[in-house]
Amino acid sequence: MTKPVPRTRIQRKNIALISEAALSVFSTHGFRGSTVDQIAREANLSKPNLLYYFPSKEAIHQHLLSMLMDTWLAPLKALQDDGEPLEEILTYMRRKLQMSRDHPRESRLFANEIVQGAPRIMDMLETELKELVDEKAKVIEAWMAAGKLAPSDPYHLIFSIWSLTQHYADFDAQVHAVLGPGHDDPFPEAETYLTTLFTRLLQP
Amino acid sequence: MTKPVPRTRIQRKNIALISEAALSVFSTHGFRGSTVDQIAREANLSKPNLLYYFPSKEAIHQHLLSMLMDTWLAPLKALQDDGEPLEEILTYMRRKLQMSRDHPRESRLFANEIVQGAPRIMDMLETELKELVDEKAKVIEAWMAAGKLAPSDPYHLIFSIWSLTQHYADFDAQVHAVLGPGHDDPFPEAETYLTTLFTRLLQP
């Protein structure tokens, strides 16, 4: 589905250029709403030249999604079995919030795909993502059973961290519309708010 | 932008048919990802017949968005100044969660639009929505100042209710992928989880 590993310097450079441009375009307009022309312009390449590196629009999209899946899952992977429970959860939340701030396009790329039923990514959700969440849910459950965290549903706890942190990237347009033009960067306030929220929820 | 008020019975029926079909299609594929043909098929009308009732694809989309904005805002409008503060917030959360369960297409219609930068709806967000949130944020702030709720940021409190409840509609595909095929309806668990969350956060 994706191109073989790039060999030459020029191939690496152009594939990186295309990936960067495609991330901007797909995250803003969704898969169907994006055109190869748009991506080519954004990458400063001609359309046929772009299609020399990827066989189709779908291949670019697939390449992006699988390339970014690791970044997407890294914060949850970093949740440490042997850490201090509440601090581990708060650190996970903060890393996710930081990703929303630093990589909003990546977040919206996945958001677009999932809101539309995840047709091109369902496989990865049912395998990679589910297995990771199952594993970490067990860790959280053990913490709760040991009385180190107040009891609640570990799956919905993870969903709530996703939704609360990704909201500031995915629904950025709405957040800014509601807070108004005079408002500063909402992320510092969000971090304070979410720290309080999870501390009060989880402190035994 | 939208058609004038329908006069005859047949007009009312067909406009309702088209709106229903368009809601399904737009909420699943986004504006650009949807085709007039798809909507027409879903409504059991020919494409020219559909375009007899609406001048363009964009007009159908606009019609839907403004028609549904009231439903979308109703739960927050119902937040009562003179109610018991924690109960009012919990009731608002439950109504939003119920909307995610009963009207997931409406939720995804707005989610698609906002994730893509809200190009066709920004006006409403900056006026109608902002004014309503400003008003209710003041009510919540007054409750906190009076010691009836634990202090926190009222805007981010509202954002958190939106993100947590809409997550179960907008990211439904992911929720089901992670919970697995053997899992029941996640809404009852979600309601329990979110009740605990907001109670622990807000109880003075």
Added chain:
DNA sequence: GTCTATAAAATGATAGAC
């Protein structure tokens, strides 16, 4: 590797008969 030109299909919208 990159370009111009263009094929082939999809899509939004209209004309005009009934």
Added chain:
DNA sequence: GTCTATCATTTTATAGAC
């Protein structure tokens, strides 16, 4: 009001020169 036929444009993708 509804249909068939069709136009105009956009869009994905390819051919072939350089």
